Amino acid sequence: MNLLEIDHLTCAFGKLVVTDNLSLSIGEGERHVIIGPNGAGKTSLINQIGGQLKPSAGRILLHGRDVTGQSPSRISRLGVARTFQRNNLFQNLSVAENLQLALTVRFGNPLDFFSVAARDQALAARVRQLLQLVHLDGWDGRIVRTLSYGEQRQLEVAVALASEPKLLLLDEPTSGMSPTETARMIELIAALPRTLSVLMIEHDMTVVFSIADRITVLYYGQILASGLPDDIRADPRVREVYLGMVH
Numbered sequence: 001m002n003l004l005e006i007d008h009l010t011c012a013f014g015k016l017v018v019t020d021n022l023s024l025s026i027g028e029g030e031r032h033v034i035i036g037p038n039g040a041g042k043t044s045l046i047n048q049i050g051g052q053l054k055p056s057a058g059r060i061l062l063h064g065r066d067v068t069g070q071s072p073s074r075i076s077r078l079g080v081a082r083t084f085q086r087n088n089l090f091q092n093l094s095v096a097e098n099l100q101l102a103l104t105v106r107f108g109n110p111l112d113f114f115s116v117a118a119r120d121q122a123l124a125a126r127v128r129q130l131l132q133l134v135h136l137d138g139w140d141g142r143i144v145r146t147l148s149y150g151e152q153r154q155l156e157v158a159v160a161l162a163s164e165p166k167l168l169l170l171d172e173p174t175s176g177m178s179p180t181e182t183a184r185m186i187e188l189i190a191a192l193p194r195t196l197s198v199l200m201i202e203h204d205m206t207v208v209f210s211i212a213d214r215i216t217v218l219y220y221g222q223i224l225a226s227g228l229p230d231d232i233r234a235d236p237r238v239r240e241v242y243l244g245m246v247h
Contacts, residue, residue: 034216
């Protein structure tokens with residue numbers, strides 16, 4: 001069974017169709033990257049999977065369970081986590097406090113956050129594990145606003161992983177990064193455990209072809225092509241509408 005099945009999904013706003021009868025599957029442990037020109041419907045698709053946007057028709061199945069149109073909180077509890085194009089961190093808290101809050105909201109009582117975080121050694125140990133996963137070891141006490149942009153994006157991945165998801169949705173994780181920061185993010189994503197499936201939107205072809213097991217190309221809400229990286233690279237339709245325009 002695939003981890004995620006998208007079955008004839010459609011999303012429309014009046015006459016504007018952003019997802020057009022789209023079907024797609026994501027396997028256990030797969031790194032699947034979605035590419036396409038601006039306006040292709042990439043973020044709209046991720047928003048439907050994450051529950052931020054409700055489809056007009058079709059189904060989204062997670063481990064065979066229909067989660068179509070369910071709330072983001074419900075979908076999160078079922079094992080889906082995501083990052084967004086814009087940072088979503090508490091800038092005046094420390095790195096550890098951001099992770100402690102994410103962990104406590106997911107697994108404990110958010111109203112008792114600071115007292116629980118202070119006394120719970122298991123929570124502190126989990127924070128250290130998450131920081132190791134995203135290559136921020138020993139950064140517990142740093143205030144988030146003092147981190148570089150790339151370091152904050154690394155922390156966002158750690159916050160998403162705090163819910164122990166089975167599927168991680170990444171929306172343009174390297175957007176705005178320097179080449180050094182981009183290389184660090186490639187290394188981070190590539191090193192994530194294969195118990196975790198990753199569905200990622202990305203525009204940087206170096207990132208795409210460094211990470212992807214499979215690539216899907218969207219064009220006006222439809223799948224133009226989907227397959228192995230070498231097949232996508234060689235597809236004349238993809239080169240015509242997208243890859244030929246990317247530098």
